[in-house]
Amino acid sequence: MTAENKVKQNTLSFKQIWQRYGTLGILALLLVILAVLKPTYFFQSSTVTQILSQSSVNILIALGEFFAILIAGIDLSVGSVVALSGMFMAKLMVSGTTPVLAVLLGIFMGAMLGFLNGILVNSTGLHPFIITLGTQAIFRGVTLIISDSSAVFGFPAGFTKFMAQRIFYVPVAALIAFAVALVLAFLTKKTKLGRNIYALGGNKESAWYSGINVKLHMLIVFIISGICAGIAGVVLLGRVGSAEPAAATGFETYAIAAAIIGGTSFFGGKGKIFGVVMGGLIIGVINFGMNLLSVSSTLQQVVMGALIIGSVTLDRFVAAENRR
Amino acid sequence: MKNVVKKFPGVTALSGITFDILAGEVHVLLGENGAGKSTLMKILSGVHKPTSGTINLGGKEFTGLTPKDSRDNGISVIYQELSVINELSIQENLFVGHLPTKKLGFINTVDYAQMKEHTKELLEKVGLNRDPETFVENLSISEKQQVEIAKALAADSKILIMDEPTTSLTSSEVAHLFKVVRQLKKEGKGIVFISHKLGEIMEIGDRVTVLKDGTYVGTKNVSDVTQDDLVTMMVGRQISGSYQHENADFNKAEVIFEVKNLTRRDGKVKNVSFKLRRGEILGFSGLVGSGRSEMMNSIFGAQPRESGEIYIYGQKADCLTPYQSIKNGLAMVTENRRETGFFHNFNIKKNISVLPFIKKSSGGGTVGLISAEQEEKWADEQKQRLNIKCYSTAQGITELSGGNQQKVILGKWLAADSQIIIFDEPTKGIDVGSKGEIYTLMRKLADEGKGVLVVSSELPELLAVCDTISVFREGEIVATFDRKDATEEKLVAASTAEKGKEKKRDSRK
Ligand SMILES: Nc1ncnc2c1ncn2[C@@H]1O[C@H](COP(=O)(O)OP(=O)(O)OP(=O)(O)O)[C@@H](O)[C@H]1O
Numbered sequence: 052m053t054a055e056n057k058v059k060q061n062t063l064s065f066k067q068i069w070q071r072y073g074t075l076g077i078l079a080l081l082l083v084i085l086a087v088l089k090p091t092y093f094f095q096s097s098t099v100t101q102i103l104s105q106s107s108v109n110i111l112i113a114l115g116e117f118f119a120i121l122i123a124g125i126d127l128s129v130g131s132v133v134a135l136s137g138m139f140m141a142k143l144m145v146s147g148t149t150p151v152l153a154v155l156l157g158i159f160m161g162a163m164l165g166f167l168n169g170i171l172v173n174s175t176g177l178h179p180f181i182i183t184l185g186t187q188a189i190f191r192g193v194t195l196i197i198s199d200s201s202a203v204f205g206f207p208a209g210f211t212k213f214m215a216q217r218i219f220y221v222p223v224a225a226l227i228a229f230a231v232a233l234v235l236a237f238l239t240k241k242t243k244l245g246r247n248i249y250a251l252g253g254n255k256e257s258a259w260y261s262g263i264n265v266k267l268h269m270l271i272v273f274i275i276s277g278i279c280a281g282i283a284g285v286v287l288l289g290r291v292g293s294a295e296p297a298a299a300t301g302f303e304t305y306a307i308a309a310a311i312i313g314g315t316s317f318f319g320g321k322g323k324i325f326g327v328v329m330g331g332l333i334i335g336v337i338n339f340g341m342n343l344l345s346v347s348s349t350l351q352q353v354v355m356g357a358l359i360i361g362s363v364t365l366d367r368f369v370a371a372e373n374r375r
Numbered sequence: 376m377k378n379v380v381k382k383f384p385g386v387t388a389l390s391g392i393t394f395d396i397l398a399g400e401v402h403v404l405l406g407e408n409g410a411g412k413s414t415l416m417k418i419l420s421g422v423h424k425p426t427s428g429t430i431n432l433g434g435k436e437f438t439g440l441t442p443k444d445s446r447d448n449g450i451s452v453i454y455q456e457l458s459v460i461n462e463l464s465i466q467e468n469l470f471v472g473h474l475p476t477k478k479l480g481f482i483n484t485v486d487y488a489q490m491k492e493h494t495k496e497l498l499e500k501v502g503l504n505r506d507p508e509t510f511v512e513n514l515s516i517s518e519k520q521q522v523e524i525a526k527a528l529a530a531d532s533k534i535l536i537m538d539e540p541t542t543s544l545t546s547s548e549v550a551h552l553f554k555v556v557r558q559l560k561k562e563g564k565g566i567v568f569i570s571h572k573l574g575e576i577m578e579i580g581d582r583v584t585v586l587k588d589g590t591y592v593g594t595k596n597v598s599d600v601t602q603d604d605l606v607t608m609m610v611g612r613q614i615s616g617s618y619q620h621e622n623a624d625f626n627k628a629e630v631i632f633e634v635k636n637l638t639r640r641d642g643k644v645k646n647v648s649f650k651l652r653r654g655e656i657l658g659f660s661g662l663v664g665s666g667r668s669e670m671m672n673s674i675f676g677a678q679p680r681e682s683g684e685i686y687i688y689g690q691k692a693d694c695l696t697p698y699q700s701i702k703n704g705l706a707m708v709t710e711n712r713r714e715t716g717f718f719h720n721f722n723i724k725k726n727i728s729v730l731p732f733i734k735k736s737s738g739g740g741t742v743g744l745i746s747a748e749q750e751e752k753w754a755d756e757q758k759q760r761l762n763i764k765c766y767s768t769a770q771g772i773t774e775l776s777g778g779n780q781q782k783v784i785l786g787k788w789l790a791a792d793s794q795i796i797i798f799d800e801p802t803k804g805i806d807v808g809s810k811g812e813i814y815t816l817m818r819k820l821a822d823e824g825k826g827v828l829v830v831s832s833e834l835p836e837l838l839a840v841c842d843t844i845s846v847f848r849e850g851e852i853v854a855t856f857d858r859k860d861a862t863e864e865k866l867v868a869a870s871t872a873e874k875g876k877e878k879k880r881d882s883r884k
């Protein structure tokens with residue numbers, strides 16, 4: 052190698068800078084726009100709290116969704132898993148189970164639903180899109196059945212109080228989301244399990260030939276997705292104070308968007324937990340901002356959709372131009 | 376192409392290359408792995424934009440091409456990773472993008488009749504005897520390649536670039552390809568031919584241009600040079616020919632690997648048994664489709680077997696999945712490395728460390744932590760050992776040249792430090808100099824007491840490294856030769872013997 056080559060190694064290309072700091076840049080940009088447009092409302096201590104608490108559920112779901120997309124699959128059932136495990140927890144709590152046990156069982160329920168997704172994907176060989184489209188409807192249906200189509204509320208005071216806490220402006224919900232993100236970041240970066248999942252997402256055949264147990268890893272991925280949705284269910288119960296049978300409808304869209312905005316590749320094998328958290332926060336800020344600017348809820352959907360398409364297109368465009 | 380320079384972040388792939396293509400010639404591009412051959416051609420096909428330099432096409436001057444410019448000016452590329460669309464039929468593949476149409480009332484519809492007619496003509500030209508409506512996924516690699524060539528003809532290309540077209544072909548398929556190439560030459564097409572096989576170059580090439588580390592070494596008429604001259608031009612030194620120990624006798628050596636009565640349900644392998652002794656390198660010859668790779672896949676547990684037993688150092692080993700095999704000390708460098716060896720989303724380091732990490736873990740390869748230090752060590756070891764050309768092992772594998780990618784995959788299997796290693800086409804896409812290094816490495820492994828099995832379609836390769844060569848035909852071992860008795864003629868004769876022909880004749884009746 053010549054000396055020239057060595058020097059170049061240290062300077063980052065535009066693509067690398069974009070990959071590393073792109074999402075952070077978008078987030079900062081959005082915050083600045085809001086600060087300029089509505090300075091009086093924006094510079095309040097409650098702003099951080101609100102954004103964080105609104106984003107937590109989405110971040111949690113997106114963290115699980117991330118893994119499903121990482122293996123070049125998808126999990127469309129996450130919204131329904133949030134609702135069903137939340138409903139299950141709520142029922143347990145109002146019938147006298149201690150909150151801690153109820154929460155654990157609820158998360159376990161999420162894991163089992165994910166397990167079911169994984170088993171179905173493995174045994175049928177169908178694309179996860181089809182399987183989870185089916186289970187999305189099934190899980191929602193079961194939620195409606197066990198709840199008799201009505202909301203459940205009146206949780207023990209201990210639970211609601213705990214969930215309403217905040218530690219220096221940061222709500223418990225956000226702390227939970229960040230803790231889960233940390234655990235999963237560790238999993239993806241430092242464990243063989245995580246490495247294998249990336250390998251599987253990159254090339255399933257190669258993974259099989261390399262001795263990776265493809266079905267086992269697929270199963271684990273869907274269980275992780277289920278657990279994250281289960282935890283999101285807990286957080287949602289805490290925030291809303293009741294379990295609605297229609298809770299979290301359509302949340303899979305936001306979760307997918309968060310993962311993709313955060314740089315996860317739809318073709319599998321590429322993405323980072325940090326990016327997903329950023330993606331979740333970006334969506335949270337957009338939501339918060341539109342409320343602040345009193346954009347009507349119908350228009351909000353339009354704006355959100357446009358922003359998702361825009362940011363992902365920009366990302367791909369930059370990547371493609373740099374490859375030539 | 377004049378003074379073409381291409382810089383990638385970290386590397387200068389081409390520093391001022393001048394290259395021309397005449398009508399009606401085969402211009403060979405030669406050079407070591409990473410010399411810049413593919414990059415130069417990718418500039419011509421519009422994949423990469425040159426950093427500087429100009430391209431002159433039939434009088435028009437460009438400073439950079441888009442893929443469309445390239446196509447419009449009559450350039451077609453047949454990449455090593457074929458780009459035919461498996462889900463379409465042959466005819467649709469040929470005319471995708473410029474389907475013939477006919478008027479049906481007010482609307483234009485696809486004129487399938489015309490398309491089929493035209494496809495038939497083109498297929499005849501490239502010598503492919505298939506129904507135009509056959510789906511491409513049902514074709515063999517060489518047939519797919521013929522479709523690619525036909526596609527270039529359909530687009531009425533004046534320049535055809537073939538980047539290592541023969542790596543996955545058998546010798547008879549190569550002969551067939553050459554016939555087509557000669558025909559195209561006669562029609563006045565300019566052909567760029569990239570290959571690491573010197574014999575082929577001498578046979579088909581008119582002129583040859585040699586690159587080295589992105590610089591221009593020279594252009595010669597093929598008729599004016601010998602193979603040795605070419606090697607000296609590209610490597611800068613001579614390379615020796617054989618890698619066996621003289622007078623080696625393995626009859627009394629310990630059997631370290633044995634396969635008994637291996638049979639596959641699909642009939643591709645029938646009741647095969649063989650033994651490998653300490654220090655011996657065992658090769659498998661045969662036509663493509665004779666079942667060698669299928670046998671290896673079944674031994675390794677990547678594909679199912681109906682019956683058969685495997686013994687490693689005398690111990691019966693299950694080997695029903697790759698995981699079990701790897702745990703039992705088996706490794707297999709697969710033939711289709713892009714599909715079955717390669718993680719495009721990983722850098723060099725991660726590609727290499729997948730195997731050792733799996734091997735040294737429990738619970739189906741899931742349990743355990745990644746050690747960055749270990750990973751670094753494994754990768755550096757293989758980089759040194761195989762002389763992988765990269766500026767850092769943290770570089771993405773897709774940024775490497777074809778041959779260096781192959782080396783990374785080799786390294787991945789070597790890093791597992793397995794007892795028995797199956798090499799399926801070990802030197803696919805690897806340059807002459809590095810081939811010798813890999814043969815030396817294989818011999819060293821065998822001398823260390825490891826088992827080395829080689830499947831190769833290149834007879835010179837088998838003859839250069841193997842101590843024993845078994846010939847496969849229709850799923851069976853039909854002959855086994857000691858190195859000293861083996862010749863190319865004998866191996867070819869055994870793999871195409873009468874029995875096969877008779878059977879075919881019978882089935883036609
Ligand atoms: N996309 C890329 N990004 C960075 N470096 C690249 C890229 N493509 C090629 N290179 C570098 O350019 C150099 C030349 O590569 P090229 O693929 O042209 O080699 P080659 O002569 O075709 O070799 P081979 O015989 O192995 O196919 C190599 O050092 C390679 O690592």
Ligand SMILES: [Mg+2]
Nearest residue numbers: 412413776777
């Ligand atoms: Mg190449």
